[in-house]
Amino acid sequence: MIDLNKQIAALSFPAEPAGLYEPISYTLASGGKRLRPQLALLGAQLFGGNEDEVLPVALALEVFHNFTLLHDDVMDKAAVRRGRPTVHVRWNENTAILSGDQMMIEAYRLLSRIREDKLSEVLRMFNDMATGICEGQQFDMDFEQRELVTLDEYLHMIRLKTALLLAYALRMGAYVAGADIDAQQHLFDYGIYLGLAFQIQDDLLDVYGDEKTFGKAIGGDILCGKKTYMLLTALQKADNITRNQLIDTLTSSSLSDSERITCVTAIYDKLCVRQAAEQTIADYTNQALLCLQALPDNEANSRLRDLANSLVCRIL
C-alpha cells in the first residue's frame, strides 16, 4: 500500500507568504492515523482499482479533514491538538482562519487531479460530504446552547460530523475503481455504521478509557458538560430524581474537577450507561460487518472487517 505519511509529507507549498503556508505544513505534519485516505485506498482496492488513480482523492480527504480540525479548534477554543499547540494558539486566530481557508482550496486542488471523466461525480460527492460536515459542526454548536437534545438528534449530528467523511472516503475510492452504484452504497453504509460506532466509542472512552491509550485526559466531556452519547443516554434512562441529581452534579460550582468526574461516573454506573453504549457500538459494528458481506471477499474486505472488529476489542 502507498505510504500515506510519505505522500502527505511530499505535499509542497510556496515559501511565501509564510504566514499562510507554514501553518498548513505544521498541521499536516502533526500526524494522526491517516484513516480517511486509507479508507479511500481500501475502497478502491476492494474493486481492484489502481491506488495511484485514487491517490488525489485520498490526499484531498486528508487535507480537508485537517482543515476542519483547524477551524473547529478555533471555534472550540481548543489549545492543544495531537500534543501540540493549535494553530490559533501558536500563531493567531486570523492565521487559523485564513490558512484553514487555503487548506480547503488545496483539498479541491488535489481533487482536481483525478481522471477527468471521473471528476464531475467525485466533486459532487466531495461537496456533499463537505456540506454535511459543516452542518454537523453547526448542529454540534447549536446543541451546546440547547437544554434538551434527543439521542436521535445526537446520532444525526455525529452521522454528519464524523461518519459521512469515512463513508464518502470509501465510496469515492470505490467509484474511482469502477464499482457499481449498489456496491458503492453498501460500502457507504459500512462507513456510516463504522463512523457512528467510532464516535460513540470515543464518548465512552472519555469516561471509561485508559488515559494512556486514549491519548487525552479522561472526563474532559464531563467537565465541559458536552452532550455526548453517554450523557444523553443517562438523561434518557434516569428517573426524575436521578436526572436532577445528574444535572446538579454537572453544574454545581462546589465540586472539584475530580469530584465532578467521580460523581457523574457513579451515576452512569448506576444507570448502566456503559453497557448501553457498548451494546450500541456492538450493534453498529455488526451492521457494518453485514454491509461488507455483500462486497467482494478479498484482502481489502478483510482489512475493513478487522477495522470494524478492532473497535469492539478496544473497549473490552
Add this chain to the structure above:
Amino acid sequence: MIDLNKQIAALSFPAEPAGLYEPISYTLASGGKRLRPQLALLGAQLFGGNEDEVLPVALALEVFHNFTLLHDDVMDKAAVRRGRPTVHVRWNENTAILSGDQMMIEAYRLLSRIREDKLSEVLRMFNDMATGICEGQQFDMDFEQRELVTLDEYLHMIRLKTALLLAYALRMGAYVAGADIDAQQHLFDYGIYLGLAFQIQDDLLDVYGDEKTFGKAIGGDILCGKKTYMLLTALQKADNITRNQLIDTLTSSSLSDSERITCVTAIYDKLCVRQAAEQTIADYTNQALLCLQALPDNEANSRLRDLANSLVCRIL
C-alpha cells in the same frame, strides 16, 4: 443579459441548521454591484458564448467573493458591510467562520454544474484564483505589521487580493465560450489592469472622494494607518523631513480624527500624491483598453471599454 440579482436571490439553501444557512442568505442578499458575475457573462458574450452555460461560473464567483468578504470582515473586525452589521456582529464569530466555510463549498457546488468537458480547466482556474486571493489577504495582513512596504509589494498584493478575481471571471467566461488561449490571456490582462486601477481609485477616493458617492466615511484608511497606494506613494516621494512629519501625524496621540485627516491630506497635497495616483489609474486604464483592442469588437467589448472609462470619469 441575465438578471444576476434575481439569479442570486433564487439560490436556495436548506432551512436547517438555520445557524449555518441564514447568514449565507443574509450575506448574498446584501447587494453589491455583482461585478464579478457580470464580468464572467461579458467574457462569454465577447466570444458569442451562451449565457446560461457560463451562469454556474458567474454565480460561483459571486458566492466565493462574498465568502471572502465574510471572512475578511472577521479578520479585520469590521462591524459594517454594505450598510448592515457584518455576520460576526449580527451573529457571532464562530457563525461567521463556519457559514463562510459553507459558502466556499457552495461556490464549488455551483461551479460543478458547468459542462463536464469544461469542468477540469474551470476548476483549475478557480483554484488558482482562490489561492491568489488568500495569498493577497495574507500579504495585506503582513503589511500591517511591517514598517516598510514598497509600492511594488503593494501592487503585487492588490493584484492578488483584488485584480485576480476580476481577471479570472473574464477568463473563465471566455474559456467556457470557446475563446482561444491568446484571447483568454488578453482578457485576463485587461481584468488585471482594471482591478489595479479600481483598487488605486478606491485608495484615492478614501482621501479625495465625496462621502455621498463613495459610500463610506472619508479618511478611514488614514485613521487606521493603512498602507494604501496614497500613503506608500507619499512615503516614497517625501524627503526625510516630510516623511517624519507624515509618520508623526499618523501616529500622534494628540490629534483628533478630523485633524489627523486634514494634516495627512495637506501633506499628500504638497507631495502631489493625488496627481500620481490619477496618473497611475489612467496608465492602467489605458493598458486595459489596449488589451481590448486585440479582442472581438462587439457589444460586450464596448461594455468592457465603458467599464474601464467609467473609472477615470469617477475621479474627475
